[in-house]
Amino acid sequence: MGQKTIIPFGPQHPVLPEPIHLDLVVEDEVVLEAVPQIGFIHRGLERLVRTKDYNQFIYVAERICGICAFGHSMGYAETIEKLMGVEIPKRAEYLRVIWHELSRIHSHILWLGLAADAFGHEALFMHCWRLRERVLDLFEKTTGGRVIFSVVKVGGVNRDIDRGTLDEFVRVLEGIKDEYNQICNAFLKDPSVYNRTAGVGVIPTEDALGLSMVGPFARASNVNYDVRMLGNGAYGDLSDFKLITSENCDCYARMEVRAAEVVQSIEIIEELAAKIPDGDIAVPVKGAPADGAEACNSLEQPRGECYYFAKGNGTKNLERMRMRTPTSQNLAGMAVALKGCDIADVNMIVLTIDPCISCTER
């Protein structure tokens, strides 16, 4: 019988550049319990709706997270459009979804690279980030930014993508797909990766459901829920949307699901680029949200469902803006996965849950 020890993990840790602190209660190299603690980077962004008007807040919303920046501006804009009863042109919906799926690709590839780095596969990390760079170049070309894009506005988008550039999107993504399949081959078929991740950090389906986990992490535990399947906006025009789930519930399943979602996103972009209708990209929005009006909205971010709530007060500033980000749902699942694992597997488990603390704390 060993002695119980508490080992601190984070808030600054070489594996995870996110400020989360875990107290790992360890006995004989086995983690008995993990107690997560957050609160290191609270920025008070939600409070800013009182001082910035609803148009200006878009630029605050996209700064909630550096990786799902586009998703947050899109989710926020959709919420305000619901609040004010604005219907945006079809073309704007398509463009938003194309950019949003592109940011899902970049987020997933970035994460695959970090995961490779965590288990010591440097070459794989470099290859992943090399591919991601091409996606960022597409962003730079069409939005004028690489991380923060500022292209969404309430009522539509403020930049259009012409036919030629859309064709280039498809071409570049086809090129990425080839190389990406080789990378996935290394990721999912390599015995050293498999041994490191299979059977590690299991989150049973009941736990995932009970703890309301969302996104690819829940789908890896065989929870069949994805906001995209509800068919909001341009997602409704997809000919087919197949959920990607796995029954294994472990670290390997989480990698498998996220890896497959990249290919799915590429297919979505290709389909929408072929179908995109002509027309305006924005409608003018005048006035202010009515006093007491409320609206809510949810959007599938790269890490899972993000929920938005807004309440107006008759002025250009909102009364309340609330966002519930995917990581706040997934942290509880992470604590479950860490229970009973080896101390050497902690970094793999934390990384495959991929907590984004800056989103969570805002």
Next chain:
Amino acid sequence: MFKLGKMTFGSLFKKPETVKYPFETKPQPQGLKGHIVLDADNCILCGMCEKSCPTDCITVNKDNRTWNIIPFQCIQCGYCTQVCPKKCLAMDPNYWAASVSKSTNSVPVPDQKKDDQKPAKAAQNNEPVANAEKAPEPAKPVSDADVKEPVAIDGELEAKLAIMDADKAERVRKALLSR
């Protein structure tokens, strides 16, 4: 174990993915959000940009007819370019040059009525690096550097600079000199 071999081996024969910064930079795409420029001739000093800027970095001074921006507070969101009624604000693809201190760039706006009397003074001063006369102290305008002969640049470096295109060479030289 050798699953990645083909790809890694292949990269031995490919062009490098990275560029040799600062001797080489990637071309900037059109429409890159670099910095805000004002077409002073069309500005009517209405103050819409000042009211809408989310970071409060623009001030419009009607008394001395200047349009001022704190470049390092600007987040390049482009909202001001959308709200300007005269469409006289635009995004230039070049980034602001780095500076050792915060400063305000001040652009004089010509008075359309008295325009004939002083057309010359109005035009320029729209450069990201050129701080106007009234800019608060230290912030030494980086553009001062280009009048001096480069002293700290030796032969080897000079040869490297010579193969770049003129514009880029000038920027690298400035950056090296201001170190």
